[in-house]
Amino acid sequence: MSEFTVGKRQRRLLWGISVPMALIALTCVYPVFFALNNALKSNREYILDRFGIVSEPTFQNFVQAWTRSNLSEYFFNSVVVTVLSVLALIIVSSLAGFALAVLRFPLRKLIFVVILASLMIPVQVVLVPFYKTIIGLGLLNTRAGLILSYTAFFLPFSVYLMTSFYSGLPRELVEAARIDGAKLTQVWWHVMLPMGMPALITLGILNTLYCWNDILISLLVLQDNRTLMVGIAALRGEYTTNVPLLTAGIVLAAAPIVILYLVFQRKIVSGIAVGAVKG
Amino acid sequence: MSNISITDLRKSYGQVEVIHGVSLDIEPGEFVVFVGPSGCGKSTLLRMIAGLEDITDGDLEIGGTLMNDVEPAQRGIAMVFQSYALYPHMTVADNMSFGLRMAHAPKDEIDRKVKDAARILQLEPLLDRKPAALSGGQRQRVAIGRAIVRDPDVFLFDEPLSNLDAELRVEMRVQIAKLHRTLSNTMIYVTHDQTEAMTLADRIVVLRAGHIEQVGTPIELYEDPDNAFVAGFIGSPRMNFLNARANGPKSVEVAGRTIPLPNLTADLRDGTALQLGIRPEHLDATDGVRLMMDVDVAEDLGATTFVHGTVGGETLVAERRAHVGNAVRELEICFAPDKVRLFDPDGARVR
Structure with missing residues (x-):
């Protein structure tokens, strides 16, 4: 690909497009991060700092969601x-x-x-x-x-x-x-x-x-x-919601689907029909 | 081995009739080829015999039993498709044994029959492969193997070689001819390729627009065609047709030249418009009627040259067993009058 050189203008254009696109892509990842992050917080830590990264991770919310709720x-x-x-x-x-x-x-x-x-x-x-x-x-x-x-x-x-x-x-x-x-x-x-x-x-x-x-x-x-x-x-209350508990529930619910997708992604057989008739 | 008897067979799709009352008797062990241009109904006729298309009217008997409403699997037939129709998820061995497995045949019998067929078709090293890992010719051999394993009374081939390249086609053609000699089953073979028809058939059935035009051995059709369509279809390059006019009871005039035709049984009426048919390979005689041909193109194939040109404004092809060269502008052609076939303007043979 050495002959394929990109001019300065094109390169600037490429970056100009890539960066906003990457930022938009990140907005899809953020809710996943938000759920995982808050599911690991205690209710107290969540109330003190909603958007900060978890400092004392706990699995209490998962246990509670799984058993008591x-x-x-x-x-x-x-x-x-x-x-x-x-x-x-x-x-x-x-x-x-x-x-x-x-x-x-x-x-x-x-x-x-x-x-x-x-x-x-x-x-x-x-x-x-x-x-x-x-x-x-x-x-x-x-x-x-x-x-x-x-x-x-x-x-x-x-x-x-x-x-x-x-x-x-x-x-x-x-x-x-x-x-x-x-x-x-x-x-x-x-x-x-x-x-x-x-x-x-x-x-x-x-x-x-x-x-x-x-x-x-x-x-x-x-x-x-x-x-x-x-x-x-x-799990959402009318007046208050235990957000860490809710996000823990969401993570528990999403996990099987994510695993299923990862497993079958490889198993999707493409082109099994190839060779049935002259291709 | 079974004979097949077809009586006034008809096929309609809604209001449109595509097979118009075909009757035909096929002897046990005979190799019959259905040939005709695309859309002539040859494949439809074969599929009606196979049971893949309903019969609108008429009778189909295989081995003396009326088969009109019998399931394909119960007709004692096996079919080889143009597209091979191999099951892509099964190995070669599984493809070939599928029919026997459906019939719950004992396992050792299945193994033996698959091995036998694989030996005949040289498929032994390929038995564990999937169709996707085979070449076109190998796939077609597997499709034929699948038919052999069923041990049918009648083999049906639906343009089996159309998807192969020219060289492989010749090879497979020979293999099918050998197969017929080894197994001596009744075989029906559909093709639009007149070379396949000529080389394989015991008898050829020429079809056009849902009608049988003529039935006969390859040589009968070549030497004694019933009409201009058959004359034009059998033989390669095709027969030349020139406008002619009767100028005596046993002679015609072509391009200003009188051609005596003493072998005619009918008497011609003076002035009747006719078509004179003469094959390219018969234009190289040393003795007979001579005409001058204006040469357009000479196709030199090495051993043979096909010379394209015109005589009196009508196009013509002549075959020469020699090099002609591209510089030639005029060529003398010569044919014996007994090689001429005469047709009336509707294409019917005048004998």
Whole structure:
């Protein structure tokens, strides 16, 4: 790259852009720092110096949040609900995407359009009928009810994504499997599911985020026994808030998602489809 | 080995009919090639035989059994696709054994059949690789191997060599011919390449716009085409067509020259417009009708030269088994009258 020399003017321009951009990027990091920093402070230290760097780090807030504020119980709820919802979403959207992209049946296009249309309706619009349905089904205050709700609300996007992904795969793969004697369920299990991995992993991450971070639906369905995000929101008092306790809760809630992302970031298989047909 | 019998087979997409009543009988062990320009319905016909497209009307029998509504896997067929259609997440061995695993065949039988097929196709060192780690030719061999392992009555090939480069195509063509000799199964092969059709086929089926134009051995189609389309499609470079006019019951006039055609069975009516077909390789005779050709380009391939030019304003290609050189402006062409094929203005053969 030695021939590629940057003139003085360009270099000044580069710096002129880079520095403000770096500062803007830092503003995204600051809340993370704020949460971590204050989670380690005692309430007293926080009141004396809100923005200073922690001087006497303590894990008291984490212990308190986990035990006394019931976050351990809420955490378990969130894990169960998220894992099962995401599993249901992946299986159902892969099956539906396979059907909509590959199979030919009456009203296929209409069904796809209806799914697309439901993608455009905000959750808030259907809250009242949704709540009444949950009560009518006797699913209020059950984890099954929340799992079902998440699956229903996030399914349209997932089905849409899987349908587009599977539409891009060569049809001959399915035809070859059919000639090889695979039944439809076997085509799905042996061919479509492994071929869909890149899209399914993306979906898994996105839906995990949605389910884990949701407050609104969870607040409606699980009113007695809460999920983590609702529990953390409840740590805020009307007049006073124990900020170190709240930030400790936030750190506890964010940790699993960050870890999950770091693990799967490496496992996102790109180009598994390479070699299926002549590239 | 199974015979295939097709009776008045039709295919429509909505209101549009694309296969217009095709009938054909294929003998057990025969290698039949469907050939025609793109959009002629050859692949659709093959996919109807495979069971990948519904049959709108007509009957399809394989081995004497009506197969119209039978699942592809139950038809006793195996298919090799143009795009290979290998399962990218499986190894070569898994790709080849997939059909047997779906049929719950015993493990030692699967192993034996995969090994046999791998030996025939020289795939043994590649069995543990994934398709992404193979070259185009190797992938196509795996696709053929997957078909062999199924031990089908009928092999179906859908333009299997189109994605390969020219050299590999010749190699694979020979390999498929050998395979047919070894296995002697019934094979149906779809291609738009007339060289593949000529070299591989026991019988060629020429299709155009959803109709069969002619069925016959390669030599029959080459020597005795039923119409101008078949005459033009079979043979490379294609047959030359010149405007002609009957000037006697057994003679025509071309570019001011009278050509006697004593072998005609029909009597021509004076003044009838006709097309005279003559192949480039037949323009090098020592004895016969002589014409002068204005040369545009001479393509020297070493052993052969294709000379492009015009006779009386009509374009023509002549083949010479010698170097012609680019300086030549005029060339004398000469052909024996018995090599001439005559067609009426609609393209039907006049015999």
